[in-house]
Amino acid sequence: MSTSLSSCSNCSRSAAFQSGSPSAVSPRHWNSSATSPTSPIRASSSLSQELVGVVGLEIHAQIHASTKLFSGSQVRFSSPPNSLVSFFDASLPGTLPVLNRRCVEAAVMTGLALNCTINKKSLFDRKHYFYADLPAGYQITQQRLPVAVDGRLSYGVLVDGSQNHVLERSVRIKQIQLEQDSGKSLRDGHRSQTLIDLNRAGIGLMELVMEPDMCCGEEAAAAVRELQLILQALGTCQGNMSEGQLRVDANVSVHRPGEPLGVRTEVKNINSARFLARAIDYELQRQMAVVESGGTVVNETRAFDFKSGQTIPMRDKEGLQDYRFMPEPNLPPLLLYDQQTAPMDADPTQVILIDQIQEQLPELPRVTRERLVKTYGILPEHSFTLVNEDDLVDYFVSVVQRTKAEPRKVIGWVLKDLLGQLKQRCLSTDVLRATGWYSASVFQELWKGTGRSAEQIVEQQDLGVMRDHGEIERICQSVIDSHPEEVSLVVGGNVLNKLMGRVMKQTKGRADPLLVRTLLEEKTS
Numbered sequence: 001m002s003t004s005l006s007s008c009s010n011c012s013r014s015a016a017f018q019s020g021s022p023s024a025v026s027p028r029h030w031n032s033s034a035t036s037p038t039s040p041i042r043a044s045s046s047l048s049q050e051l052v053g054v055v056g057l058e059i060h061a062q063i064h065a066s067t068k069l070f071s072g073s074q075v076r077f078s079s080p081p082n083s084l085v086s087f088f089d090a091s092l093p094g095t096l097p098v099l100n101r102r103c104v105e106a107a108v109m110t111g112l113a114l115n116c117t118i119n120k121k122s123l124f125d126r127k128h129y130f131y132a133d134l135p136a137g138y139q140i141t142q143q144r145l146p147v148a149v150d151g152r153l154s155y156g157v158l159v160d161g162s163q164n165h166v167l168e169r170s171v172r173i174k175q176i177q178l179e180q181d182s183g184k185s186l187r188d189g190h191r192s193q194t195l196i197d198l199n200r201a202g203i204g205l206m207e208l209v210m211e212p213d214m215c216c217g218e219e220a221a222a223a224v225r226e227l228q229l230i231l232q233a234l235g236t237c238q239g240n241m242s243e244g245q246l247r248v249d250a251n252v253s254v255h256r257p258g259e260p261l262g263v264r265t266e267v268k269n270i271n272s273a274r275f276l277a278r279a280i281d282y283e284l285q286r287q288m289a290v291v292e293s294g295g296t297v298v299n300e301t302r303a304f305d306f307k308s309g310q311t312i313p314m315r316d317k318e319g320l321q322d323y324r325f326m327p328e329p330n331l332p333p334l335l336l337y338d339q340q341t342a343p344m345d346a347d348p349t350q351v352i353l354i355d356q357i358q359e360q361l362p363e364l365p366r367v368t369r370e371r372l373v374k375t376y377g378i379l380p381e382h383s384f385t386l387v388n389e390d391d392l393v394d395y396f397v398s399v400v401q402r403t404k405a406e407p408r409k410v411i412g413w414v415l416k417d418l419l420g421q422l423k424q425r426c427l428s429t430d431v432l433r434a435t436g437w438y439s440a441s442v443f444q445e446l447w448k449g450t451g452r453s454a455e456q457i458v459e460q461q462d463l464g465v466m467r468d469h470g471e472i473e474r475i476c477q478s479v480i481d482s483h484p485e486e487v488s489l490v491v492g493g494n495v496l497n498k499l500m501g502r503v504m505k506q507t508k509g510r511a512d513p514l515l516v517r518t519l520l521e522e523k524t525s
Contacts, residue, residue, distance in 0.1 A: 051254045051291065053284040054261055055220050056212035057171075059227065060205050061237040062181070062245040063106045069180045069204035070097035070140065077243050081186075081197040089202040091136040096330050101352070103178060103204035104147070104334065106236035109357050110206055111148030111176050113230055113364060118354050120336045122147045124178075124328035129321065133183035133196050141179035141207070143325045147334065148176040153210070154366060155226035157219060158381050166380045171223050172211040179205050200244075206237070212251065212261070216284065217277030224248060224273045229365040229387060241271045248276055252283045254291060262287070263297040267304055267311055279304035283311045368393065376400065376407035385415055392419075395432045404513045466510040472503075475511075476519045479503050487524055496520050 068075060071086040088095040111118050123145040126138040151173030156166040183201035185194050208227070214220050228246060231237035239246050248271075253264035267283055270276045282304075287297050302311040337343075338355040363371075369383035372393070378386075386392045392414070399410050422429065466472055479502045480487055486498050496517060503516050 050256045051288045052257060053215045053280075054212045054253045054255065054264075055214040055216070055280055055284075056251040057208075057210040057214075057220060057223070058249040058251070059208045059210070059224065060181075060247045060249075061110075061208065061227075061231055061239070063103045063204035063206060064236055064238050065100060065102040065106065065204055067100060067102075068202040069100050069103050069178065071202055072098075073202065075203055076199075079199055081195075082199060084199045085201065089198055097140065097328075099331065099334070100204060101349075104336075104352055105357060106204075106234075107147045107176060107178050107206050108336065108352065108354060109234050109361065110208075110231065110236045111151060112354075112358050113234055113361060114148075114151040114153055114173050114176070114208075116148035116151030116173060116176060118148050118336060119145060120341075120354070121145065122178075122334045122336075124331040124334070125325050126328050127179075128324045128326075131182065131185070132194060133185045133198070133201065135183070135198070135201070139180060139182065140328055140331070142177035144327075146175040146177035147336075149174070151176070153223060153227060153230075155223050156380075156384065157222045158384060166384070169214075169219060169222070171213040174209040174211050176209075177207050179207055181205050212253075217280035220250060220280055221273040221277040224276060225388070226365065228273075233362055233364055241273070244271060247271055250276060250280050250283075252280055252287070253297070254284060254287045262291070263299050265297065265299065265311075266301050268301055268314065270304055272306075275304055275306050278306070278309055279311055282309060286311065372396075376411070378407060378411045382411050382415060385419075386411075389419070389429045391429045391432045395429075403509070405509070466507055466512075469515070472507070472511050472515060473519055475506050476503055476516060476523060479506070480520070480523055496524070499524075 063069070066075060067073060068086075068089065071088040073084050073086040073089055076084060086095075088097065108118055122142055124140055125143040127141050127143065128138045130137050152170050153173055154168070154170045157169055159165045159167055181200050181203040183196055183198040185196060187194050210223070214223065224246075228239040228241075231246075232239045237245060241247075247269050250267045250270065251264045252267060253262040255262040265283060265287070267279050270279055283302070290297050301314045303314050304311050336352050336354055339353055342351050342353060365387050369380070369387050372378055372383040372386060373380055386396055396410060396414050399405070399414070400407050403410070419429075479499055483499065483502065499520050500513065500516055503520070504511060504513065
């Protein structure tokens with residue numbers, strides 16, 4: 001993969017279990033003197049170029065499981081309010097948590113994929129705060145000793161320009177902890193009241209805490225996109241940000257190199273990688289303007305207004321909230337094992353083996369991209385697009401294998417023509433599963449909306465792959481007989497490309513190029 005050191009100035013640093021199986025851009029080169037399209041902020045001081053941004057992320061990933069973290073309630077999106085609530089979720093007296101094995105396995109698998117150290121002993125804690133959508137008055141989480149620590153996420157940032165470089169970046173993962181989600185508060189402005197939906201209360205989350213190793217919005221967005229792909233490949237989180245399955249809090253500050261980090265603000269609950277980049281870049285510019293004007297950045301929580309492109313204050317943090325963490329008395333330590341240390345007499349349903357989960361890890365997106373570049377000779381940035389779109393890798397490989405076409409020509413058609421047509425018609429790449437590997441001419445007919453299936457179009461227009469060896473051999477011989485001058489050039493040592501081109505033209509590109517070349521070589525030798 002091609003890499004470049006050129007970048008923006010800020011990127012220069014090189015228990016008992018229940019069963020719960022799952023149901024089936026380019027970086028902005030900014031400084032504080034640059035103004036975003038949605039921001040009126042402009043700082044003209046020469047000191048602005050000395051300020052650098054520091055960004056850390058806290059990401060809440062909803063675990064892909066059929067039931068909640070500590071109860072048997074089902075997990076389904078957009079169900080009627082309060083229809084998926086157990087006695088435990090509603091915090092009725094006398095109810096006790098029962099840990100979901102699937103959620104633990106998902107956290108361990110995610111930690112292994114992110115190169116974390118898995119703690120064989122982890123602990124649960126109560127985090128106390130009082131909101132109407134948290135009926136117990138506390139959240140069960142892992143504050144003191146989480147399930148995974150000290151990991152690293154590697155990701156690439158695409159850079160615009162003629163050379164289309166990919167900047168290699170990485171961010172440290174401080175920890176991954178299990179915790180339960182809260183309910184949802186819905187404001188009824190017409191009746192001036194707040195309604196509570198507890199369907200989400202108790203759903204299993206993985207909180208991934210990233211160290212402040214990033215410097216701008218696009219780096220953070222690229223890291224989140226890579227994490228999203230990894231979680232989807234693992235099957236531990238579906239990663240649908242529009243449904244709240246992946247929510248991001250960004251910790252943002254500015255300072256001058258060599259000085260202590262500045263006062264940070266936290267931009268909460270961002271549910272889009274694109275909005276994340278915009279929110280962080282705006283907040284960095286805002287803080288730079290504050291510092292350069294002699295002001296003081298306030299330690300506060302802010303929200304991102306995507307319509308205005310600005311962050312707005314929610315509440316200040318100067319009076320630090322005391323969550324009064326305490327050990328969770330109703331859950332014993334979570335113990336994990338490997339095959340060598342597992343108790344001989346242990347119930348298999350009560351034991352999770354770390355090394356067994358390690359063996360189940362699938363191919364991760366980074367490896368898939370490297371394989372595509374190495375196998376098919378495509379550009380690194382093209383591999384990013386293939387992996388980022390659902391079903392596109394399998395489709396690209398199917399087209400190459402079935403048509404025997406040049407991979408670079410196939411990738412050009414897939415990324416430019418096919419994706420362009422899908423976006424123009426507001427279709428997702430899911431449609432590729434229904435239409436199969438078919439070529440451009442088939443899709444052109446499908447776009448016309450004639451009602452014919454892809455198979456019917458292939459049959460009616462004779463577009464299928466030629467499998468008749470005798471017919472291909474006959475066409476090769478006919479081309480040889482019709483072009484004796486070109487045959488003499490081949491005998492003289494020149495390449496077969498012209499003859500091959502004529503055969504492929506007669507077969508409408510449906511013949512196997514390797515077979516055509518072999519037959520022509522045999523007949524002209």
